[in-house]
Amino acid sequence: MTRLPRILCAVPQLPHVHLEIAKAIQTLWGQENEQTANRFVAKAAVDDPEHPGWPAHTPDRKGGEFRPKDGAFDSSSSVPGNGPRNEATGDVRVAMEPAIDPATGQPFSSETPLDRLGGGEGPGGGGGLGERSTSGSSEAATADAQGAGPPQIGAFTPPDNLTYGTTLFGNYAHEKIADLLGELYPGVTFKFRVLPGQRGIDVTVPNKSVGRVGYQFGEIKPRTPSGESAFNRQLQQWGVGPVQSISYDAAGNVYYGFH
């Protein structure tokens, strides 16, 4: 422990280095505290179709407890948004400035290093499996270091008649997230997987734009434990990287990563 200050003095005094150091410290010293506790004290997730739970602030202190699988509740109003939310309907809303890399404060460029991304054992992949879903981009790294949860990149308004966790909701979310990515990165020609259930990853970025976007592949999943598990399982099958997880919740908020 006493060696740490000397190590810190030896590294360049750059913002993204500080963030990585903060992450490392959090990982090394914080894992026996809150994170470890959370690992073993599972709370029921509101939007988990397999093991649904009551949302936070539910009357009678039910929040976080498991609820009956067929117990209906208004999912669109039950999950508080974690970021700015415009209530305009029928459109996607951008919640971040993608052109600036928060780790460096500089615009993304085609030379932006990819070794900060999560996912994959291939060239450019960084970290182990556990990091893939939590810090798939520099924005996620920033948020993790600050303990702020995943960065919200935008939102869409789910129609009232859609139920989170259903195929229809997933189809709608995929369509809206495709629109959202277009709005976030208007200079990029994304390619999207056409049919749900098909093999293959959801989003691909052309070679020249990888530095701008910060990743080459993206996979869209519900922000649920099962969504995260499925993402990690697919990453193991694919065995390449880097892959950015893009998650959405019942309220239509869209994030990079799950946590």
Added chain:
Amino acid sequence: MDALDLLESHKYPEAVAACVRRLAVDPNDFGAMDTMASALQAIEKYEEALPLLERVGAHEKECKITPGHPGRQMDISCLYWFLGNRQKAIALMRGLVDGMLDGSIGYGDAAGGMQQGLLLYYMAVTARLSDQAACALDYMRNRLRRLQRLLPGLPIESWPVPVARYYLGDLAFDQLLVFATGQRELPQATAAAHAKLMSRRKLCVALFHDGVRSRANGAESQCLARMRECYALEDPLIEPEWYLARHEVERAAAKP
């Protein structure tokens, strides 16, 4: 400035030079090839852009986690069109349509691969191939039905769905402008396009295909007027429609 910055600043020769330097260091720098191909296309050096796009496309098709990726077939088709090989261009574009229908192509735009149908229609109308034009319109209907199956009872607005709906008579041009830019009148739509790249991309596509529709209806002068309006927009660097409009305008100007 890196090569992509130079490209986006419309400094095309400088972008090419920067890519050449990168490729000298790493001959397999696909990002540099991709950027260089875009810059070469912007300065109408189509023959030089072609092998670069073929290499980038082949690389994209090889990726095992994106089975059915079409690579750069759409861009390559347009390059053949510019080079005067219309038969090859149409065959490649038709291949993108057929591939989507038979499932061999699994990636496309946010509307499930609508763009190749729109471009096939343009090529077919321009080359006066009525069977290909009918195929393109059928394909647009197919894509719309697919979206309606995926999202029953929900509004389907992913771009370029509104362009297909315009071709199919489901939308008026002012409604198409609203989808593209949020504005109903062209002057305001053009102003919106100057302010926002995504609006410019969409307006470029909307103007181009309104021109194609005029051509299909025999109104060639209206068609060229729309092509000129499309070409007058700043190059969004992405949409094949902008380059096709430039090609139309230049061909019209070259005619005696």
